[in-house]
Amino acid sequence: MPKKRKRKRTHGGDRQASETEDSDTSLSSSQEQHARTTRDPTQAGPSNPQGSGQDHDLLRNVIQALKKQVTDWYPLLKDRTYFLPPVFMARIQRSQKMIGRKSVLVNEPPEKLAKKAFVLEKDVREDKAHIKVLSCLEKLPQNEVMFVISKLQFYDYLGDPQYKHVAFRRANDAQSPYRDDGDFDILIIHKKYGIMAAEIKAVGDNAEELGESPGKRDNNLVKRIDKAITQMQRCKDVLEYLVSNGNETPRILTTLMLPNISDSDLQRVLAGKIETREMLCEILGVNTNQNPIDLCLTADDLKNPTNWWQRLEASSGEDPAMSDSVYLDLVSRFGGPATIVTVPAVNIVSNKHSRSKTIKIPLHTRGNGVAECAKRVAPPLSEIVLNRRQVDILENRKEKMVYLTGPPGTGKTLVVIIKALDWLSEGKAVQVVSSVPEGEAAAHMVFHEVSESAGSEAEEKIKLHHFDLRGEEHVNSAAEVLVKEAENGELYIIADEMGRNFGTVCALMKHRVQELNVWAASIYHKCIPSDMTKEALTEALRTTPRITGEVSSSGHMSHQDDVYKYKANPISPPPCEGPLTISIIHDKDEGHSGKATYDCYECGEKVASTLRELHVEESGVTLNYRKVFVLTAGHALHEGNGDSSDGASGTSASGFLQGLTRTGIPARVLTEGATKEEKKEVATMTGPDQVVVAECRMVSGLERPVVVWVQGDLTSKDEHDGRLHAISRCTSQLIWVRRR
Structure with missing residues (x-):
């Protein structure tokens, strides 16, 4: 059994957070008034019956309010699996940069060393491993009814400040086995089998990159398993304290998840480490004559986790302490409004180095997760986010005729918007063109975003043109219209969602305009005009x-x-x-x-x-x-x-x-x-x-x-x-x- 280590007490205020929003559920005014006057919550509660009747009334009312909100948020709670957060957010960092007169954000790679302490390479490896595990759990049969929580900090369990005087057991109570910061990588509340704390280790993800010898690689794996066993015991102890109510306590299970390690590699390494194997058996709750690997999730289980899950079920059996009411009670406390859902903030790199932050937001429902995902992946065009490839094109391409191509969602429109703003900042008149009916909406959007960003001073310098170039006569008339917009022999055109025949329009104008500048974009790369420079964007930027x-x-x-x-x-x-x-x-x-x-x-x-x-x-x-x-x-x-x-x-x-x-x-x-x-x-x-x-x-x-x-x-x-x-x-x- 791994030994428990004594921990120094830390205060919730020391934890990093950038902002907190009110939960959707709040205490009533009478409950709030009583909460201000009630004594230390650790002195009363379900496991401490000597608390006053008023304390118990408050606790009962709050529990009912939590259950009501949870059933509203998760209407099919008794019939299907829910994930919290509903969408997993990875740790990323961006830098601020000026391109011309436009301030943009640029996606940046993680840091190797902690001296800047933003997002580190190990953070990215951990997030990738976590995503693999979640994707695996999503493949389990629909009839597995459970509530899956990712990266729940111990202190965030029932940690909403407005509930702090309600008599719940919490991780920072004086009686808690651990009062230091800590978290559950994955916490599964299962309707039939109780509670499971899963520890994820990303070990093995960068094995080839590091070029380690087989022996060193095996030793590193053993160290990670030993650390995981200690953390699993810690999570188990904390859970037993939090959910104990003096009656029959839900079963607490643990498991180890190694999404980058195969069964055979794990079997081989543990065969030579008897002590580690025995400790793993003990924390998993199996005899030493059984194979602990059967209860661990490995890379072999990722595509089809059913066999692994069935082995877990067979090992533990149904928990007699679990029922519909107990399941609802547990989800109400661990997944309800009193528990804070913390996701990584988008870290902005600047010269003033600061630590990576977390952000506390109401992210309990799938709708909240969908909205937050869209906000991070595709923020409003007024808050442009680029990758380094796009920055390179904007800063270093001096060609006057550029054709941006690539699959949807790679940020081609962002580049032409910034190019238009760059021209406007130089006092040039810009023509925004749609060349086919299906490109009209996109042209309206580009025109709107450029106009909004440029401000009223550029209002007379930007025009919107709609053409239908499906006939030869329209091609000639479009060229006539645009040539008339030239100033001092210069013509500047943006053509998003460019149609096939617009290249012919450009060819007609080129002989009549001294300096023709066209930046166009399209997903199709086989219809590029011969006199335009192709720039391919293939990294997804504004989609998942x-x-x-x-x-x-x-x-x-x-x-x-x-x-x-x-x-x-x-x-x-x-x-x-x-x-x-x-x-x-x-x-x-x-x-x-x-x-x-x-x-x-x-x-x-x-x-x-x-x-x-x-x-x-x-x-x-x-x-x-x-x-x-x-x-x-x-x-x-x-x-x-x-x-x-x-x-x-x-x-x-x-x-x-x-x-x-x-x-x-x-x-x-x-x-x-x-x-x-x-x-x-x-x-x-x-x-x-x-x-x-x-x-x-x-x-x-x-x-x-x-x-x-x-x-x-x-x-x-x-x-x-x-x-x-x-x-x-x-x-x-x-x-x-x-x-x-």
């Missing part, structure tokens, strides 16, 4: 790995090769992995109407219900209706078989749209025939707070935190186009409506 994984399966990238593939940055991690995709299945055997998803009333109803579960609401603090796209690929949701009309457009509404709107979700339909003002409102997220329903090409270049893709036909073209043009619009939560 989950979304890029879906987009990468599009035939445009995997087979046709007309769009470059994503390339991951091995050094700088993404801000978060992103939430799991929510699937809604169109199934006629389940009573769904309509032949296809886009004409199914029940599918529309299910999407509406899902949006409500995400707490998407009118003028919502985290997610409002404007932040949602409902998209199809080649199918119009407003064209249906019914006679009714959707309230937004007055056109015949499909069954899907009827199901969506009749259950209270306000929606507007964006068609190719929409007015410029309507397209502008969608592009700039102004106008009525409504969900935008559109064919995906109508919103090319735009983004939303929540995207509903209504997949139509089960054809490769529909799927490939949908992945490339619809799913790619998503910066956080994808809701996929599909046929079985």
Whole structure:
């Protein structure tokens, strides 16, 4: 048994935090008044019955309030698994930089040494290991009902200040076995099997990079296991103190998670370290004649953790102390509003070195997680975040004709926006051009962002032009219009979502303008005009790995090769992995109407219900209706078989749209025939707070935190186009409506 080490007491105020927001649940005024006058909470509580009746009344009332909030947050708590935080946030750092007159943030790699103490390489390795474990747990069968909490600090359990005088047991009580800082890597509250504390070790992730000898590598693994055993014992002791109530206490289990180590390597190393093996058996609760590795999660279990999980279940059996009421009580305390959810802040590197910070925010619900993910991955364009490749292009490319290409979400639009601002700062007149109807919305967005950033002094120096270059006569007229905008023989053009024929327009203008400057962007790399310099951006910047994984399966990238593939940055991690995709299945055997998803009333109803579960609401603090796209690929949701009309457009509404709107979700339909003002409102997220329903090409270049893709036909073209043009619009939560 690892020995307990005595710890010095530290105070909660010493812990690092950048900001705290009020919890969604607060004490009533009478409870708050009593909380100010009640004595030391460690003197009364469930395990200390000599406390006053008033103390017990307060405690009972608070517990009921916590349970009510938890059942509101997690309506299917008794039937499905929940994760807290709902979206895992990685540790990242950014630096501030001026490009021209525009202040931007730049993603920076982690530090090797702690002298700057921002984000270290070991932090990134730990986060990667944690993500592997969470992704593995997400693969467990749906009937495993549990509540999974990541990186819960001991002091944050029931640590909200407004609950500090309520008589709960806490980690910093005088009687607590450990009063120092500490945390649970993974804490699993299972409806049947009790509580499990899991310790994660990232050992093995950088073995090849370090070039260590096999012997040194094995010794390092043993050291990590020994440390993990000590930490597992500590977590177990703290949990036993926190949940003990004088009656039957829920079972406390522990496990070791080594996502970068194989079963065979772990078996080989432990075979030569008898003492470590025996201590591991003891903390896992198995006999020394059993194999402790069976209860450890290793790299071999990541793709299919079912066998590992079944071995855990068989080893412990169901916990007789667990029941629906006990499960609700535990989740209310560990996952309710009184417990603080802490996620890493985005650290801004400056000359004034400061320690890496954490941020305390209300992040209990999936909707909160979706909003926070979108905020970190794709912040407002007024707060531009770049990577080093983009900075290099902006600072070092002196070519006048530049074509930016790469898959969706790689920040091409950011580069052209900053280039436009750079030209405006030099007193140049800038022309923002859309060359195809499906590029109009993106042009509105670019024009809006450039105008807002440049200010009123540049108002007369920037113009927006919409062209439809699908005919030769339009090509010539577009060239005529733009040539007239030249000043002193100079013409400066931004063309996001550039169409094929705009290269011909540029060729016509080049002979008539002394100095032609064009910075254009498109996802397609096979239609680059010969006189333009190609710059490829392939690192995902404004979307999550989950979304890029879906987009990468599009035939445009995997087979046709007309769009470059994503390339991951091995050094700088993404801000978060992103939430799991929510699937809604169109199934006629389940009573769904309509032949296809886009004409199914029940599918529309299910999407509406899902949006409500995400707490998407009118003028919502985290997610409002404007932040949602409902998209199809080649199918119009407003064209249906019914006679009714959707309230937004007055056109015949499909069954899907009827199901969506009749259950209270306000929606507007964006068609190719929409007015410029309507397209502008969608592009700039102004106008009525409504969900935008559109064919995906109508919103090319735009983004939303929540995207509903209504997949139509089960054809490769529909799927490939949908992945490339619809799913790619998503910066956080994808809701996929599909046929079985």
